Amino acid sequence: MQYKDFKSDLSEIASQIDSYLLDHPFPSTVNPSWLGNEMSSYTKSGGKRLRPALCLWSAALVSDQPELAQSVASAAEIFHTWTLVHDDIIDRDATRRGLPTSHTALANFAREEHGTKGNEADHFGLSMAILTGDLQQAWALRLISEQANKDLTSTTALAVMDRLLSHVYPILLGGEAIDVEFEHREIDSISPEEILKMLEMKTACLLEFSAQAGVVVGLKLDNFDHELVHHAGQFAYNAGLAFQLQDDILGVFADEKELGKPVGSDIAARKVTLLIVETLKMASQDDKSFILDLLGSNSISIEQLSQAAEIIKSSGALEKIQNMMAHYVQQAEIHLAELPNSPAKERLKELAHFMIKRNF
Template sequence: MEYKDFKSDLSSIASQIDSYLLEHPFPNTVSPSWLGNEMSSYTKNGGKRLRPALCLWSAALVSDCPELATSVASAAEIFHTWTLVHDDIIDRDATRRGLPTSHTALADFARKEHGSEGDNADHFGLSMAILTGDLQQAWALRLVSEQANKDLTSGTALAVMDRLLSHVYPVLLGGEAIDVEFEHREIDSISPEEILKMLEMKTACLLEFSAQAGVVVGLELDSFDHDLVHHAGQFAYNAGLAFQLQDDILGVFADEKELGKPVGSDIAARKVTLLIVETIKMTKADDKKFILDLLGSNQISSEQLQQAAEIIKTCGALSKIQAMMDQYVQAAEEHLAKLPNSPAKERLKELAHFMIKRNF
């Protein structure tokens, strides 16, 4: 693996993974063809490819042939993709990365190809997007299983799939369930500790797996029970929590064009983020009422969003979340220090800092 600079190397991994996935035959085996095409739509629409980078750079810590982890890195990306497809349905989001979400695009397909209207078209889009995500789950597993006794030993391939099936699936989906349940609870009843636990399950879990799997492949292990696997996982786990907290900040403070979705959509959807909960805890009565009234609003004006952002800043909630992010990055670096030295180690360190400095 050649190294230039962080952005170039991350972009190189993104291109490598995108090529691997877009050339892979699995979506072409799906009938009808428009459903198979939709399986690759989010891949074609770009993305940061953080999970493949974690996987490949973690493999490079312990192996001279980190490219053998390409199939597993690609599987991590597709696993992430199906969660996005289903998450967009749950959140009723119409766009992702500035383009239509799967259920929106498929509803438009029904209108154009079959003349469907209204709720019928929308229901078609939702139904087909659910199937798209289901097929992507199969694709992720296929990416690993087909490499058994090729780039991967059979024991390594089985260990990776078992970790996905027995740990990542139930933990991640449990986190999603808790996140959705939050929207049906009184926000004052939700503690910061509950939110952090949800983030650990929903976001940090798959990032942790991506780094762990890289070391498992690099060392040709048949289980995840190894000190280096543990430290790689804890590095990604803590960096992942910082990543999600930054995501919550961007949901209020980002440039909409760079973010790829409407700024303020989390507030409009009444998403219970740690940033919002801390704001409600820390702000005065009138400002608290303003934030609570804004949550779940169908339409939020730019003036209202600016006022909410100012409240979040002045009450100290933004600074508190940023300090937490720094603490998570420090914890990530402590685990990274226990991993072998290599150029990949520097890239992982830069990746942790990128997660809290990014603006998209």
């Protein structure tokens, strides 16, 4: 693996993974073809490809053939993609990365292709997007299984799939369930500790797996019980928490064009983020009432969003979350220090800092 600079290397991995996925035959085996085509739509719309980068750079820490982990890195990306497709349904989001979400695109397909109207078109879109996500799950597993006894030993491929099925699935989906349940609870009843636990389950778990799987593939292991696997996982786990906290900040403070979705959508959807919960704990009673009134609002004006952002800053909540992010990056670096020295190690360090400095 040749190294240039962080952004170039991350972009190169994204291009490699996208090409690998877009050339892969699995979606073309799906009938009807429009459903198979939708399986690749999020891949075509871009993305940071952090999970494949974690996997490939972690493999490069312990192997001079990190490219053997490409199928697993691609599987991690497609696994992430199906969670986005289903998450967009749950959150009722119409756009992702500035383009229609799968259920929106498929509803539009029904309208344009069959003249389906109103709620029936929307229901078609939701139903077909669920199937799209289901097929992407099968695709992720196929990406790993087809490399058994090729780029991967059969025991390594089985270990990676078992980890995905027995560990990542129940934890990640449990985190999603808790996140959705939060929206039905009184916000004052939700503790910061509960939110952090949800973030560990929903976001950090798959990032942890991506780094661990890279080391497992690089060392050709038949299980995940190895010291280097542990440290790689804990590096990604802590960096992943920092990543999600920055995501919550961007949901209020980002530039909408760079973010690729409406700024303030988390507030409008009454998403219970740590940033909001800490604001409600630290703000004055009047400011707290303003934020509470805004949560779940169908329409938030630019002026209201600007006032909410100012309350989040002035209450000290923004600074508290930023300090937490810095702590998680520091913890990530402690585990990174236990991993072998290589150019890939420097890329992983830069990746951890990118997660809290990014603006998209």
